[in-house]
Amino acid sequence: MVREQYTTVTEGFHLERPESQHVYKIGIYGWRKRCLYLFVLLLIATLTVNLALTIWILRVMWFSPTGMGYLHVTPDGLRLEGESEFLFPLYAKEICSRVDSSLLLQSTQNVTLSARNSEGEVTGRVKVGPQMVEVQSQHFRISSEEGKPLFTAEEQDIAVSTGRLRVTGPEGALFEHSVETPLVNAVPFQDLRLESPTRSLSMDAPRGVHVKAQAGKMEALSQMDIVMQSTDGVLVLDAATVGLPKVKQGTRGAAAGSPHGFYEICVCPDGKLYLSVAGEATTCEEHSHICL
Structure with a gap:
């Protein structure tokens, strides 16, 4: 409470104070004061809770000067340690593993890798599902470590560029249509068998067919006829003994x-x-x- 008083003091002069005085009360009183204190308390409590939540989030998410948890920011990009789960699509220019470990992509449904052009259209896709691996592309190629193409698949042609194609299945290889090859050779110490269970077996060559068994015998079995034909030459049976x-x-x-x-x-x-x-x-x- 402040009182306004006007007093003039002069030496040898005495002035009596007037009876009427003006008193002005400055401040907040009553219910306004109580509301202000309540608001300040709520503000302090909110700031305390926010600070506690911020500290808790920092500890849970493992924030550090180099990154967040297993995710570290390096000059080359982002480095992720341990196992991670992505709930939405991941877009990256390059994904590589550590030098001493392999890269594992795992999903409960399927894993899909897609390549898109500048317009957003899919130009290539690899989909690994629980039942099938699907590759969608104009050209598919498997290369060796030196960059030599080993297997190439296109819409009109499939090429195997290796020196030897081995089929190790117990039933061999099944071809529904014609096969063109310069050499058919068996695994060492194993028999070579060409068989057509329900149709005929035909071997044609413009300059002759050469069949050779170096350490065994050759058999040609047929339920009906076996036809050996030479249009411009002769049929030669060259052996020490020819038995009929x-x-x-x-x-x-x-x-x-x-x-x-x-x-x-x-x-x-x-x-x-x-x-x-x-x-x-x-x-x-x-x-x-x-x-x-």
């Missing part, structure tokens, strides 16, 4: 005309072979009824 155990004979035995048991092979007009007892001259005409 089931060829029909023109006579009943060797004693019928050949005391030494020699035979000659005769050919019918349709290509059928039969045996005829050898004599001083050919005896094929005598037993030509086999061709009927």
Whole structure:
């Protein structure tokens, strides 16, 4: 409370104070004062709670001068330690692992890697799902460490550029259509088998087909016919012994005309072979009824 007083003091002069005085009260009283104190208390409590929450978030999120938790900011970009989970798409120019560890991408549904152009259109995509791995691209290529292409797949052509293609499955390789190759070779000490269970097997070459078994035998089995044809050359069977155990004979035995048991092979007009007892001259005409 402040009182305004006007007093003039002069030496030898006495002035009496007037009876009327003006008193002005300055301040906040009553319910306004109580509201102000309550507001200040609420403000202090709010600041205290905010400060406590900020400190708690900093401790939980592991904020540090170099980053946040396992995420560190380096001059080369961001470095992430340990396992992390991304709930939304991740956009990055390059993702690489540490030198002493591998990079693992794992998902409960599928993992999809997409490449887009400047207009946002997908130009390439790799999708790894629980049942299938799907690659969507115009060209697919697998290269060696030196950069040599090993496997290339395009819309019209598939190329395997390695020196040897090995199929280690117990059932071998299954081809629904034609196969073009300069060499078909078996694994060492294993048999090579070319089989068509329900259709025919045909081997064609413009300059000949060479079949060679270096340490074993060669068998050609068919339920119906085996046709070996040469349009411009001859068919040569070059071996120490050529055996035809089931060829029909023109006579009943060797004693019928050949005391030494020699035979000659005769050919019918349709290509059928039969045996005829050898004599001083050919005896094929005598037993030509086999061709009927």
